[in-house]
Amino acid sequence: MNNSINLFSPYQLGDLELPNRIVMAPLTRQRAGKGNVPHSLNATYYAQRASAGLIIAEATQISPQGQGYPNTPGIYSAEQVAGWKLVTDAVHQQGGRIFLQLWHVGRISHPDFQPDGALPVAPSAIAPKGEAFTYDGPKPFVTPHALETSEIPEIVEQYRQGAINALAAGFDGIEIHAANGYLIDQFLRDGTNHRTDEYGGSIENRVRFLLEIIEAVTSVWDTNRVGVRLSPSGTFNDMRDSNPLETFGYTAQALNKFDLAYLHIVDSTDADIKYGGTAVPTKYLREKYTGTLIASAGYTREKGNAVLANKEADLVAFGTLFIANPDLPRRFALNAPLNQPNPETFYGGGEKGYTDYPFWSATSEQVVSL
Numbered sequence: 001m002n003n004s005i006n007l008f009s010p011y012q013l014g015d016l017e018l019p020n021r022i023v024m025a026p027l028t029r030q031r032a033g034k035g036n037v038p039h040s041l042n043a044t045y046y047a048q049r050a051s052a053g054l055i056i057a058e059a060t061q062i063s064p065q066g067q068g069y070p071n072t073p074g075i076y077s078a079e080q081v082a083g084w085k086l087v088t089d090a091v092h093q094q095g096g097r098i099f100l101q102l103w104h105v106g107r108i109s110h111p112d113f114q115p116d117g118a119l120p121v122a123p124s125a126i127a128p129k130g131e132a133f134t135y136d137g138p139k140p141f142v143t144p145h146a147l148e149t150s151e152i153p154e155i156v157e158q159y160r161q162g163a164i165n166a167l168a169a170g171f172d173g174i175e176i177h178a179a180n181g182y183l184i185d186q187f188l189r190d191g192t193n194h195r196t197d198e199y200g201g202s203i204e205n206r207v208r209f210l211l212e213i214i215e216a217v218t219s220v221w222d223t224n225r226v227g228v229r230l231s232p233s234g235t236f237n238d239m240r241d242s243n244p245l246e247t248f249g250y251t252a253q254a255l256n257k258f259d260l261a262y263l264h265i266v267d268s269t270d271a272d273i274k275y276g277g278t279a280v281p282t283k284y285l286r287e288k289y290t291g292t293l294i295a296s297a298g299y300t301r302e303k304g305n306a307v308l309a310n311k312e313a314d315l316v317a318f319g320t321l322f323i324a325n326p327d328l329p330r331r332f333a334l335n336a337p338l339n340q341p342n343p344e345t346f347y348g349g350g351e352k353g354y355t356d357y358p359f360w361s362a363t364s365e366q367v368v369s370l
């Protein structure tokens with residue numbers, strides 16, 4: 001091995017020392033208990049994966065209004081905070097570090113999830129194409145309620161409260177979910193944001209909601225414990241933007257002043273391009289953003305090492321590989337075979353496909369070249 005940086009090079013993330021550069025990407029698994037409360041099974045799952053340099057726990061709604069799928073965890077009730085404490089304690093006991101991804105789905109919800117059966121909220125009254133996954137199965141998305149300007153501060157406040165609760169739950173930091181077509185992303189892109197107030201129109205205005213949320217949560221956490229996730233090329237959840245390079249180039253630059261823990265980018269995928277997305281290369285954002293960059297989506301051991309050696313990113317997040325391989329760093333280190341993820345058990349259910357993926361054991365027939 002030459003001296004170039006690779007997945008096993010330690011990394012100083014603010015005041016946190018990461019033993020490797022392998023990040024567990026946030027992964028919704030829909031296995032929270034009653035009241036959207038995390039429980040011991042979730043603690044086992046995350047503790048199994050504590051050898052990651054950093055775990056980013058799954059998207060977690062900051063309010064009942066922010067929910068859009070069955071059995072996703074929340075971070076707005078005392079029971080949820082206590083449930084998450086089981087998770088953070090278990091990860092810390094195994095020597096790991098764990099951030100929580102704060103989530104509001106915006107229009108990717110359904111009245112079935114909303115308090116009093118209300119309409120989901122969004123920057124503009126534009127229904128996404130497709131169906132919501134409700135407790136009774138798929139139902140067509142509805143046209144959301146366009147937030148009044150006067151309703152926005154309340155949501156920013158919910159993020160601040162989520163940040164307070166995440167601190168109380170023992171997390172090491174938080175990630176603001178501004179990716180994948182959920183509420184913040186709906187504000188950033190002009191396909192979903194047709195507002196005419198100070199939160200719409202120019203990119204300076206469209207990014208305002210995100211910046212206000214960052215201000216709010218950094219009144220609770222040190223800035224170097226707060227990350228942001230963006231998906232500049234993503235088309236998931238019926239997302240569009242007329243100029244993604246400008247929108248996300250500007251957004252990345254606007255984050256520079258905060259001295260955040262990191263900017264986490266979901267790279268473009270073949271599916272995004274097929275559905276009309278414009279690839280916004282991570283390399284392009286590297287030039288705009290001066291802090292720590294996490295690359296994600298479609299990475300393998302080889303691709304991950306390459307992106308680090310080329311200095312296009314500082315850390316690499318792995319999603320589906322971490323679902324199937326609780327000991328992913330060890331397997332990467334040994335270049336051991338990987339368990340294959342089973343998409344049928346990604347969402348919902350119990351232990352199967354969650355905590356029962358085997359750890360690597362070097363039995364004689366499994367030994368590979370070390």
Ligand SMILES: Cc1cc2nc3c(=O)[nH]c(=O)nc-3n(C[C@H](O)[C@H](O)[C@H](O)COP(=O)(O)O)c2cc1C
Nearest residue numbers: 025026027028058059297298299318319320321346
């Ligand atoms: C089952 C599943 C759940 C996911 N949940 C989230 C989530 O909660 N938050 C998020 O930002 N991305 C989520 N993603 C996207 C992943 O974080 C990641 O970007 C994606 O899986 C691509 O990376 P990979 O090729 O390493 O799997 C999810 C993906 C999958 C497959």
